[in-house]
Structure formats: structure tokens, C-alpha cells
Amino acid sequence: MRQIVLDTETTGLEPKEGHRIIEIACLELINRKLTGKYYQQYINPERSIDEAAFAVHGITNSFLEEKPTFSLIADEFMAFIDGAELIIHNAPFDIGFIKYELSLTQQKWKPLEHYCKIIDTLVIARQLHVGQRNSLDALCKRYGIDNSKRELHGALLDANLLAQVYLAMTGGQGSLFDELQQPIKTEIQNKITLSTEKTLLPKNLTVIKASPDELALHQKKCQKLAEKGKCLWLIPIVKTAQQHQ
Secondary structure: OEEEEEEEEEOOOOHHHOOOEEEEEEEEEEOOEEEEEEEEEEOOOOOOOOHHHHHHHOOOHHHHOOOOOHHHHHHHHHHHHOOOEEEEOOHHHHHHHHHHHHHHOOOOOOOHHHHOEEEEHHHHHHHHOOOOOOOHHHHHHHOOOOOOOOOOOOHHHHHHHHHHHHHHHOOOOOOOOOOOOOOOOOOOOOOOOOOOOOOOOOOOOOOOOOOHHHHHHHHHHHHHHHHHOOOOOOOOOOOOHHHHO
16 A cells, blocks of 8 residues: 655645645655655745745745746656555645646646545544644644654655654554664755654564562562552562461
8 A cells, every 4th residue: 555645835825825835745655664765845936935934834935946846846746646645634735735736737637636545634633632732743742753853844844744643643653663764854954854764673682581689679669669559560479388387
């Protein structure tokens, strides 16, 4: 099963007002495992960025001047996502912008749903956590995912966080110990640092058993805890027939 975790950054909130995509990022999952394959592109929106949007992602107009327009990257982007299941947080926002961009290319693209199935993780989160905050930051906190490097939004960074949230939210992080991921880095190194490195479990674990003295100290500590209440780690003392005599 091929899935693509997707995120975008934009010049503003509404494509109906002429706002455009300025960054698009996709991370590939196959059978719920990050493959290390991704697509990321900064895009010249051919218009200025709203101040409110700049405050969110920190991407400047001057930075985007030499980047390609969406029409120049549309074919390679669509080829990357074709046939996959798109995983997006608040999908109507990103999908609305992608459809708008495709309409501006003057190519005969079919509706995006023709190429991909779309999963909205915000809908899943609202079903699982009724009445709670379900922003990406809130979900990272809820599932113990480190988002401390997210001082500013970035499509590739957010896609990486969303991939971890999605795996945790839908049955566990299946790829957590499966392979060592190489860091993925973007052009704005002073803004974000993204790493999908995973820790490998050793194949042959050495089990070191506690010594009799260590066990005795542990038992003594547990007995003190049991005096204040129930202690689950206290080993019951079983008297033998000789002790009863």
C-alpha cells in the first residue's frame, strides 16, 4: 500500500482570493513504513505573500523569486502522487489550493480524486478525540512526538510530523524500529532541522540478571513502599513446611 503524506505552505488562506502555493512536500509510506523517498519543492507564486502567512512559515518573497512556477513542476508532482493514498491534515485546505493551481496550468487535468484517494487526519482525530484540540501541534503533544524544532511551519517538516502522528493515531508507529532513516534537509537550514532518523534495536539482546544482594535490596525497598499502600513489585514471601515448624 503506497501512501503519501502531503503538506503545503501558501501566500494566504483562500485560493478564491488569488492566493497560491509556495511550498509543497510529500513523504512516501509503503505498508506503513517511511521509505525515505520524498518530493519537496519551493514555488514562485507570482504574487506577494500576506504578512499573516509570512508570520506562520517565514518564507520571503525574495527567497521565491528564482523558484519555478507551479505549472513547471505540475507534471513531476502529479507523477509522484499518482495512484497513492494522500494523507493530509485538514485536507480541504491543501486540496483546494492544489486544484486551483492545476486549473491555472491550462492542462487538461482530471479532478484530483481521479488520481488519488484522500484521507483527512483532522477528521480521524476529531472522531478519536471528541471535543479536544486536534491541531498538528496538539496531536504531537498527545502522542508524545517531538515537535520542538517547529518554531516556524514548513511543508516538509510538517509532513514528517504528520506521518508520525498518522502512524500513532491509526495503530502505532509501524516503522519505528524497522530501518535507519537518513536526514532530509531543505534549503532553509537556519529555519528548520528535519531528521527522520530511527533507532535500531540490537538483534541479540544481552539479559543481565540481578544478583541476590540486588534482589534483597529491591525487596526491602518494595516492603517500605507496601507499608504506605499496595506495591505491585513486592515479591510474596512463601513459607516452606520447614519454616512453619
